[in-house]
Amino acid sequence: MMTQHQRSWLENEDRFIPAEKQVAQLIDLLNDRGINIHYLLRKTAIFHEDILAGSLAINARQFARLCSNVSQLHRERDISFLFGQRMLPGIFEQYSHLLNHGADLKTVLQHLCEEYTVYFPLLKPRIQLSESHCHLLFEDPFGESERFSDVILQQAYFRLLIEMQVTAIISYCNWRAGRRLAWKVNVSYTEPDWLEQYEVFWQAKVNFAQPYCSLSIELGQLDQPFPISSATIYQLAQKHLEKSKMADRSEPLLSMIRAMLRRDFTQHPTLEQVATTLQISVATLKRKLKAHHYSYRQLHDEVRQQQAFFLKTEWGYNDEALAQKMNFFDVSNYRRALRRWLK
Numbered sequence: 001m002m003t004q005h006q007r008s009w010l011e012n013e014d015r016f017i018p019a020e021k022q023v024a025q026l027i028d029l030l031n032d033r034g035i036n037i038h039y040l041l042r043k044t045a046i047f048h049e050d051i052l053a054g055s056l057a058i059n060a061r062q063f064a065r066l067c068s069n070v071s072q073l074h075r076e077r078d079i080s081f082l083f084g085q086r087m088l089p090g091i092f093e094q095y096s097h098l099l100n101h102g103a104d105l106k107t108v109l110q111h112l113c114e115e116y117t118v119y120f121p122l123l124k125p126r127i128q129l130s131e132s133h134c135h136l137l138f139e140d141p142f143g144e145s146e147r148f149s150d151v152i153l154q155q156a157y158f159r160l161l162i163e164m165q166v167t168a169i170i171s172y173c174n175w176r177a178g179r180r181l182a183w184k185v186n187v188s189y190t191e192p193d194w195l196e197q198y199e200v201f202w203q204a205k206v207n208f209a210q211p212y213c214s215l216s217i218e219l220g221q222l223d224q225p226f227p228i229s230s231a232t233i234y235q236l237a238q239k240h241l242e243k244s245k246m247a248d249r250s251e252p253l254l255s256m257i258r259a260m261l262r263r264d265f266t267q268h269p270t271l272e273q274v275a276t277t278l279q280i281s282v283a284t285l286k287r288k289l290k291a292h293h294y295s296y297r298q299l300h301d302e303v304r305q306q307q308a309f310f311l312k313t314e315w316g317y318n319d320e321a322l323a324q325k326m327n328f329f330d331v332s333n334y335r336r337a338l339r340r341w342l343k
Helices: 022-032 048-052 060-071 079-087 094-100 105-114 151-177 195-201 231-243 253-262 271-278 282-291 296-314 319-325 331-341
Strands: 015-018 057-059 124-129 133-139 184-186 205-207 214-218
Touching (some): 015 060, 022 048, 022 079, 057 060, 060 079, 060 151, 079 151, 079 195, 094 105, 105 124, 105 133, 105 151, 133 151, 133 253, 133 296, 151 195, 151 214, 253 296, 271 282, 282 296, 296 319, 296 331, 319 331
Parallel strands (some): 184 205
Antiparallel strands (some): 015 057, 124 133, 133 214, 184 214
C-alpha cells in the first residue's frame, strides 16, 4: 500500500500555497480599503507577521476560510472583481513568464488549466469543447465549498471564487489580446443586487441561474496571435520549470477521481476500483473523501450531472440521446436522475 509520504495527490491539509503571493496580494487590497486585516484572518491560523517572514505556506482549508471571511464583506461588493484583476499574471516567477509570453489564447488557457494549483487553488478550470466554442468549466478541487452547513454562506463563498476567477481570466486575456474579446459566461447562482460590477468588470454576456458555471469563447478566437510575446522567453521558462521541482505538481484527490469518472461515461469505475488505482483501501478512501466533505456517490453524480447538462445545452442532445450516451438504463431512469440533480 502507498504510504502518506508516497501518495501522488494533494489533500486539503497539505501546505502548498505560498502565502506571500496571492494571500499577500489580497491582504494588500483589503488594507488599501481600510479593512481590519486581523478580523479577516480570524479562524484561518494565518498571521500577518508570518506572511511578512516570506516563507509561509498554507493549505486549501486556510485559504478557503480567508475567502469565506472576505465573502461576508457585504459593503465591499467590488473586492472580488478588483482582486481578480490583480491575480494574473501574478508573481509566480517562471509560471508568470509562460503566461506573459504564450503565443495565443489557446496556449494561455491551456496553461491556466494545467497549472491551476498555482493560479486558482480553490477552483479548477478545465477545457471542454463544443462544435463552435471553447468552454472553461469549473470544479472544487478540495471540497471546501461543501463544508458549509449554512447555504447562504456556501453560496457567498462560491460566488466570490467565480467572480475572482472569471474576472482574472477575462481581464488578463483581453489585455494580452489588446482588445475586448467576446466572452460568454454562465453562472449557477441567481442574479445578485450588484449587477453593475459584472457589467463593468466582465463586459460579457452573463446568464444567471444556469445548471453549471462556464466561461466560453468562439473557437476561432483561440489561434489568433497575441500582439506581444517572446517565443524565446516562453521556451526558457518551460526549461526552467522542467528542471525545477516546481514543475512536479500533484493533482488534488477529488480532481483525480473526477478525471477517472470522466474517462468513460459508459463504464464508470466503482469505489473499489478507484481505491485500487490509488493503492489505498476502500475504508481509507471513504475516510479521505469524508475529510473533503464528499462521498463517492456525490462525486459520481456531480460528474454525470455536469456532462449531461453540457451535452444538452451545447450539443442539443435530447433525453433519449442523453440516456444512451450517459449509459442510463432507459429514459425514465435518466429523468429520475435529472429530477434529483435539480432539487
